[in-house]
Amino acid sequence: MAGTFLSDAPKLQMPVECTLGQDCYIQNYVDRDPGSGVRDAGCGGLTYDGHKGTDFALLTEAQMQAGVQVIAAAPGRVVATRDEERDGAYASGKKVAGKECGNGIIIDLGNGWQSQYCHLREGSISVNRGDRVKAGEPLGLVGQSGQAEFPHLHLSLRHDDTVVDPFDPEMQDACASDATQTLWTDPVKYSSSGWLDAGLTATVPRFETVLAGAPLPPPRETGPALVLWGYGFGLRAGDTIGFAITGPDGISIRTTSEVDASKARFFRYVGKKTPPSGWPKGTYAGQITLSRDGAVIARRPASVRID
Structure with a gap:
């Protein structure tokens, strides 16, 4: 052929x-x-x-x-x-x-x-x-x-x-994610999953708002909460999603959870209500990871400064 x-x-x-x-x-x-x-x-x-x-x-x-x-x-x-x-x-x-x-x-x-x-x-x-x-x-x-x-x-x-299929025009039975015989002249690579965007906000955004590309409220010293969110594609049952937020005065928020259902597109978040004294001023860093079979396959950072 x-x-x-x-x-x-x-x-x-x-x-x-x-x-x-x-x-x-x-x-x-x-x-x-x-x-x-x-x-x-x-x-x-x-x-x-x-x-x-x-x-x-x-x-x-x-x-x-x-x-x-x-x-x-x-x-x-x-x-x-x-x-x-x-x-x-x-x-x-x-x-x-x-x-x-x-x-x-x-x-x-x-x-x-x-x-x-x-x-x-x-x-x-x-x-x-x-x-x-x-x-x-x-x-x-x-x-x-x-x-x-x-x-x-x-x-x-x-x-x-x-x-x-331009990724493997001979349509072989073998997996072609690393195939050299493609029809692409540009570096168009196969990617099974990944993060598309992430951010730190004062409230949990609706997924529809994220998909629309509308502005989201940034965290404030006395805002309602501190939320780290992520939007991605190619989620598989059994994957693990990790969230980490670090900030001034030793602030650390970390969670991991296993996924129970595959999703073509997905949205996840983690957050914490603002303490009575407010959030300390300074830079807050967030990172979300997607792991499969024990290995991290995608990660996405986010950061914000509260003044």
Whole structure:
């Protein structure tokens, strides 16, 4: 299969103008399980049954509103577009049957290859049917149209109408998290889990507020509490989450807990009510960790100063 199949395969660059692990991340990979189960390229579960692409997700809705550019991963000719679907319709309970891709673009890459871009922001698509595009050329903005629960770009690659996983185009049975034979030219690496953001606040924020990217109240000397929160992806049952807060005058708050259920996206926090004398002035440092099979696989710091 590798000969002709890979000899004319397109090379793909990062399709979103963002930095993985900083202001975007991969939420879902191609589902490689032929049955009713799920399995991603790294033999993990960061996908769902029948998922046919790679989902490049933004951290917050505020990023989507500010505008994050979608660019052509490979050169080709535009063969179809749609640009009139409302963002957030599916998340608000609207039916999107037949238009699950939302606002999208299909590009013919030649030699039986096609790329498809889905869930772009309404009214943002900047190319038309028949246009020829170069790799890196702007196509539109990341959105939440179609069957999208959060702002992201779904990129699907097909060869002769068969889905191809760019992380391991030969779709081998072995885990491909460290595969060298990928179709990416940019350093797009497989990541099974991670922290996306963390902070120290005066109250427990709602997860919806964090996802919106709205401002959160900082801790104060006489505020209601001191809270360390974290937001991440790819949580697995059996993982361990650790929280640590240190501050002036020997203040130390530490907790660990084992996870009982897997979550595609998750939010956790720990905190303590403000003592009657208030919080001592100075710098407070927080750190959250995610451990799997006894080893820390992700950590995220946070700090704040109380004056």
